Amino acid sequence: MAHRGKSIRLALLALAGLIAPGLGLALDRVDFDLRGGDKALAGALRNASLLGGLETNGQSDPRDVLSAALADYGRLLDALYAAGHYGGVINILIDGKEAAGIAAFAVPDRISRVTVRVEPGPQFRFNTARVAPLPRESRPVAGFERGAPARSTTIRSAVEAGVSDWRDAGHAKADVAGQRLVANHPNATLDADIRLAPGPLVRFGALRQTNPSAVRAERIARIAGLPTGETFSPDTLDRVANRLRRTGAFASVALSEADDLGPGDSMDIDLALADQKPRRFGFGAEISSLEGATLSGFWLHRNLFGGAERFRVDAEVSGIDGTIAGMDASLSARLDVPAAFGTDTDAFVFASVAYQDEPAYRLLQGGGTVGVHRYFTDRLEGEIGAAYRYTITDDDLGTRRFSMVSLPAELTWDGRNDALDPSRGAFINAEVEPFHDLEGGAWGARGWLDARAYRGFGDDDRFVFAGRALVGSVVGAGAAAVPPDYLFFSGGGGSVRGFPYQSLGIDLGGGTIVGGRAFLGLSGELRYRVSETFGAAAFVDAGHLGADKFFDASSNWQVGAGVGLRYYTGIGPVRLDVALPVSGPGGAGVQFYVGIGQSF
CATH class of the missing domain: 2.40.160.50 (membrane protein fhac: a member of the omp85/tpsb transporter family)
Known part of the structure; x- marks a missing residue:
């Protein structure tokens, strides 16, 4: 891929910001000139460009325009690669002069017109499309095959899918071992040959809490339920995080895999937690023309005894100023103890009292579960x-x-x-x-x-x-x-x-x-x-x-x-x-x- 003009270091551009007088006047227009390609490609290039955003937002400072133009060379190049065009030419002209050729200390005081000219060249197709080795359970990635458009996004998807499949099979340290990407310009074809290194079959090690929490460490480990000794699985790791999140005791839960494997190819998991505020209250309201208004409220404690126990009290009054019955009232309380009988089995205690004055009956009741x-x-x-x-x-x-x-x-x-x-x-x-x-x-x-x-x-x-x-x-x-x-x-x-x-x-x-x-x-x-x-x-x-x-x-x-x-x-x-x-x-x-x- 080539572009006309000289490249400019971003450090010099920052220096230009100190030297230029900042007397920028209005940016009149930004023109996109796509010489070949289709509407989809034109839209992708416009979306990738920062210059179009400057025009839309009315930004006209010459330093901002030049900075956006220099960044657009790489952004437009990525957009061409994503569409399978590997022989394109990009010109970005600022008042007729190539942006890459403007010296950092000579930013113009005024920029009125920017022209983005792109010659995409032919769309390349895959001659070789290979990611290997792969586990047996892998499925082909759509479009990653000989004769299909050689989009860089397709290559990336195929590599990510291959690594993900190995991780799903228990190889937590799977990674790219090497790659061979060769573009044949006369034939407009691309050879993509990527080699993966699955690494060993990994088993879960210990759960290591990296910061303190108001919830006791042994309760955190019990709720999380990391299956130490079992084969690694990303889905299992997601379930561990979700178990902690659903308690409501934590504002954030972050799990990270240890860089190095331990004895027997075991891998420890680091856990970082941020506690949620323990207490919360809220209210609600609803109204109906005949049933009247309903007011409700609750008070919640997310960590009642230090083990992420959830205690909630609810109160409601309904039928306020209704025309078809009297008012109803209820008061209830519920305590949930996470992982009381195993990782995914909680215990609960519930008690309530209520009075209902309905059109068909009245009742007073109390009880518990x-x-x-x-x-x-x-x-x-x-x-x-x-x-x-x-x-x-x-x-x-x-x-x-x-x-x-x-x-x-x-x-x-x-x-x-x-x-x-x-x-x-x-x-x-x-x-x-x-x-x-x-x-x-x-x-x-x-x-x-x-x-x-x-x-x-x-x-x-x-x-x-x-x-x-x-x-x-x-x-x-x-x-x-x-x-x-x-x-x-x-x-x-x-x-x-x-x-x-x-x-x-x-x-x-x-x-x-x-x-x-x-x-x-x-x-x-x-x-x-x-x-x-x-x-x-x-x-x-x-x-x-x-x-x-x-x-x-x-x-x-x-x-x-x-x-x-x-x-x-x-x-x-x-x-x-x-x-x-x-x-x-x-x-x-x-x-x-x-x-x-x-x-x-």
Whole structure:
């Protein structure tokens, strides 16, 4: 590769900054003259150039222009190589004079026009494309083959893939041993022959903490779970870091591999930690036209006993100034102990008290749960516990008391790309809770499934279709034998927008309304991001309630529809939805919903 003119050392350019008078006037224009090539190459060259950015930003100081021009020789050369052009010529003319020929002590007082002229020459193709040796599991890199365009980025990708494959196979010190890159200009071909040195099969050594932490060192090692003695794996190293991050006790977690191998080709791992502030608090708010306002807050300690134990207290008051029921209040506390029963198995203790004044019932309850939480993969986790709660209820069936023992279990798979504003992926949450009422003797089980899917369309997923299905069922015990919050109702922001909260229940006759033992909910929402700040949505919700099974004689549907506005912030979109009832009983005109995050 060649360019016309002389190269200039950056040190002399810095000296020129002291000598030049700094009387620069406006830079009138920057012209790009590509003599050959296509639109894609022209775009790549423009994007690589610093001079174009100076023009866009209105920078005109001659020293800045000259500095950008000198840097552009290398940047444009890299862009040509990335496109497979190895015989190009680059000229950068400052008011007609080659930039590389301007003396550092003679920077002009004024620069009005810069011309970037590039003759890319022919696109080279691979004659030889070889990276070796490779492990058996390696897969060919697309485009790295004889006859394909000889892009430098393709060569780099092939080398990186080869090294990565060896590391995945346990050879942590794999590296490039040598390379032969020869360009044949008459034939416009390139020979790329890269030799790799896999190095020995490496095993994990010790985890070495390099700085102090408020979390005890033995607890850090237990949570991290570095498998000392096992074959090295980059994925395993990522999981070690993620285990420490998910505790919330650390602001940053950095793992680095030792430079030298130890006995038996073992490799120690250095760990650098920065502690997170131990305490945190927050609050939230949501409002609905009929359900009223909801205020919530929490207090959190990330390292309660020095072992990264997470203790959180939540409080919520809802139904404030609502028109369909009284106020609800709840207070709960949860303690999570990471790695209590193994690297990926935490223990937890949960306690709560709550008062609910709902349209269909009132209840006062308190109870607690002890259990374990298991992380199966980065996306799949679950928990199971033993729970007890005592409930006093008042509804159309009268005042009742329940003393419930249960085994709640939950499994969650989260494949969304963003929890608050997803555009791709899916989410599934499944719950089951076998129970026994010590007061009334009833046996049964409650199940719940929440499945969501997201698909983005257009540039940067500007359009997103979101779908949701909800399925709930109570089996064994009858409706009168379980607390009313075990049953299902339809209507409201969590099920069918456009209808008041719990506006659809099961009519037993004589004005007696209870919840159903079977519920099916379906939602579809089309979201459109108008700009970086605002978005819009259109949605349809449907809910089906059955007394004892999904489609029995007393079952009924609600269908609502509406539109929404989204205001995007750094913590997720602020949501305003306006909905109307379409069909089904319980409608009461226009409903408004405001919250943070998408509706689902």
